[in-house]
Amino acid sequence: MKLSVPRRVPAVAVFALAGLLATAAPAASADPADVRPAPVSALAAPDIPLANVKAHLDRFQSIAGSNGGNRAHGRPGYKASIDYVKAQLDAAGFTTSVQQFTYNGTTGYNLTADWPGGDVNQTVMAGAHLDSVSSGAGINDNGSGSAAVLEAALAVSRAQLQPTKHLRFGWWGAEELGLVGSRYYVNNLSGTERSRIAGYLNFDMIGSPNPGYFVYDDDPVIEQTFKGYFAGLGVPTEIETEGDGRSDHASFKNVGIPVGGLFTGASRTKTSAQAQKWGGTAGQAFDRCYHSSCDTTANINDTALDRNSDAIAHAIWTLSAGDTTEPPGDVYENTTDVAVPDAGAAVTSTVTVSGRSGNAPAALKVGVDIKHTWRGDLVVDLVAPDGTAYRLKSSSGSDSADNVIATYTVDASAETANGAWKLRVQDVARYDTGYIDSWKLTF
Known part of the structure; x- marks a missing residue:
């Protein structure tokens, strides 16, 4: 996992974190909707x-x-790692492809592996970065995610799985230098190729020695797939925040692909409440060897690695199986641009719903397309006709990517369907600008 990028200050080459969060509202989760739970008849994962x-x-x-x-980018250890993983997959019947890119004057490599069959228009991907930092072997960061994804792929081969959706696995280079490999991969996909990816699952540091059990909350279906698995083990989870936007899922999320994943913690300190919940040592980092020479095979918690590896298989089997399509609903949309002032007051865009009976659905879809040069500045709410606000997105000083292009799911079953619904957007920090391009409600 790469180091976080702090917020920039104009005119000087220094960075600082963004400002305060806006007032909280009931939460909703991103759901770009192509990945949905498999039917109960789906085969159980091994x-x-x-x-x-x-x-x-x-x-x-x-x-x-x-x-x-x-095993760092541009070093012989990284290329040897790629060769090892590729040989395993080739022998197991995958179609592999090595993609070269150049960064800092040296050659980097991405590896993808496709399992035969399945609907390529609904491709489920699982991936991990394979490079380490230059100071060590990078066994937890991120040998752990790379090894678990590799073994899950080999399990697909052993089972001769025939999922409804197409399966693709990826190992990315130069993540530690700024998500370079995964961003290169995504940027070189055509629009059609991007649209075929129903979801990307990311696994970065899943065997931390003082582990927590963190789940990405970017897509609610993927999130619930993982949460449900851990709930079945009696293992509580928390939403992942330490690495938000700092690993390869961000490259996919930035172009509107649904993402999710798992994480066991890096340099943050485990709290007393977390130690009581998960065991381990309070007041100590989840991984004391993060980005250090001591990140060796001795730096792995076997229980965490085992649980997360099984959770990966569960998600792959679940999300790639069955008929996961849904009929389209009624769409109400506003395509009029609304400027969002820099560090200014909240603005709104209105969609009027009429001719419906009863209340809004428990899974109201809110599609958002906001163009902005630093989306971490933005707080986004859905405001119901009676004034109740539902938080879609909070601000995050470390989220430096452009644009908010996602679909959120809101439990709006307490709200009357008809009336003026508003998308409320506020830029809570200075120096970046944008506008609401469009948004829609799907009933």
């Missing part, structure tokens, strides 16, 4: 053998040891 995942980690450790102690 248990992923921990020993197999750890064998891959041993191999990554050995590769680093033979190549200057690391």
Whole structure:
């Protein structure tokens, strides 16, 4: 996982965090809607053998040891890691592709592997960054995610899985230098190719030695798939915030692809409440060896690695199976541009719903297209006709990407369907501008 990028200040080459959050409102989750739960008839995912995942980690450790102690971008240890993963997948019947890119004057590599069959217009991807920092072997960050995704792919081959959706797996280069590899991959997809990706699942640091169990909240269906799995184990989860926007899922999310994933914590300190919930040591980092030379095979919590590896398989089996399409609903849309003032008052755009009976649905879809040069500045709410506000997006000083293009799901069942619904947007920090391009409600 790369280091966070603090907020910039104009005219000087220094950075500072953005300002205060706006008043909270009931939460909703992003749901670009192409990935939905599989029917109950879907085949159960296999248990992923921990020993197999750890064998891959041993191999990554050995590769680093033979190549200057690391597996970093532009170093021989990274290319050797790509070659190892590719050989495993080729032998298992995948169609693999190595994509080259150049960064900082050196060649980097992405690896993708496609499993035969499934609807390519509904492709489910799972991926992880394969590079380490230059200071160590990077076994938790991110050998753990890379090894677990590899073993999940091999489990697909062993089961000769025939999912309804197409399956693709990815290993990204130069993540530690700023999501370079995954961004290069996404930017080189055509619009049609992007539209075929129903969801991307990201796994970065899933074996931290003092672990937490964190789930991305970017897409509600993917989120609930993981939460449901851990709930079945009796393991509580929390929403992932430490790495929000700092790993490869951001490259996909930035172009409107639904994303989700798992994380066990990096340099933040485990609280007493979290230690009581999950065990481990309060007052200590989730991973004391984050970006350090001690991130070796000794820096892995086997229980966390095992649970997360099985959760990956569960998500792949669940999200790729069955008929996951839904008939379209009635759409109410406003396409008139509304300027969002820099660090100014909230603005609104209105959609009027009429001719419906009863209340709004429990899964009201709110499609948002906001053009903005630093979306972390933005707070976005849906305001019901009676004035009740539902928080769609909070501000985040570290979220430096452009634009908010997503669909959110809101439980609006307490609201009368008919009336003037408003999208309310406020820029809460200075120096970046944008506008509401369009938004819509789908009943």
